[in-house]
Amino acid sequence: MARAATTSDVFNALAEPRRREILMFLADAEKPVGEIVVALADGQPSVSKHLGVLRKVGLVRVRRVGRHRMYRANAVGIRPLYDFAKTFEKYWTHQLLRVKERAEEKEQRT
Amino acid sequence: MARAATTSDVFNALAEPRRREILMFLADAEKPVGEIVVALADGQPSVSKHLGVLRKVGLVRVRRVGRHRMYRANAVGIRPLYDFAKTFEKYWTHQLLRVKERAEEKEQRT
């Protein structure tokens, strides 16, 4: 079988770097497609397609304003990713702590 | 062009649900392949392949013990994902706050 569809879930949708960039660009304020195209120096059809994927998995919302479409990030959509990653937070904290301890031990010996 | 290789980065590697499950299973302690196979009720070659991908992007470490290979999660490898997701934390906090406010306003009106 092939890989799962990018539209199937948030993880797959965000596996694409361009889509992560778009989402970060839309984090603070809503923007029309044309501005994204300029900001990311990408083609218009490409951006539209990426926005389509982000919309399907609920990571962005759209609003029509005249002939523009204003897109904005739907932050809560990222929670599945955040929650998954956060599970491991304590482990790398410990890991870094051990590195620090070893560094200090080494320091002691000098 | 096709999608980026799963081995290219952490985001792509973790787009696959099975790999996320494997990583969570390896979070607390190192385990031999056979145990993962049993725990996740998957085929041995399948698990081996997934472990190969996780290893290539630095999400797991291996250690040989007799004829076993002990795998463990390398938590820090998840930081790119965590950092990305964390960027949006403040937004959904605000978003939830607004939902709460609206709910309270509504409550007031009754």
Added chain:
DNA sequence: GACATATATTCCTATATAGGAATATATTTT
């Protein structure tokens, strides 16, 4: 209504899978 602007969609293609089956490799045991 003709024209311009903004965006979405369709069509095509090369490619990187993921899964299954079969096989190869490494290590221990007898």
Added chain:
DNA sequence: AAAATATATTCCTATATAGGAATATATGTC
């Protein structure tokens, strides 16, 4: 060294892209 155990790798195939080009759709303006 033969057999058994544990794991990795190879081979094959169906499929879901992502990108480019061309086109369609919707809306505003003259």
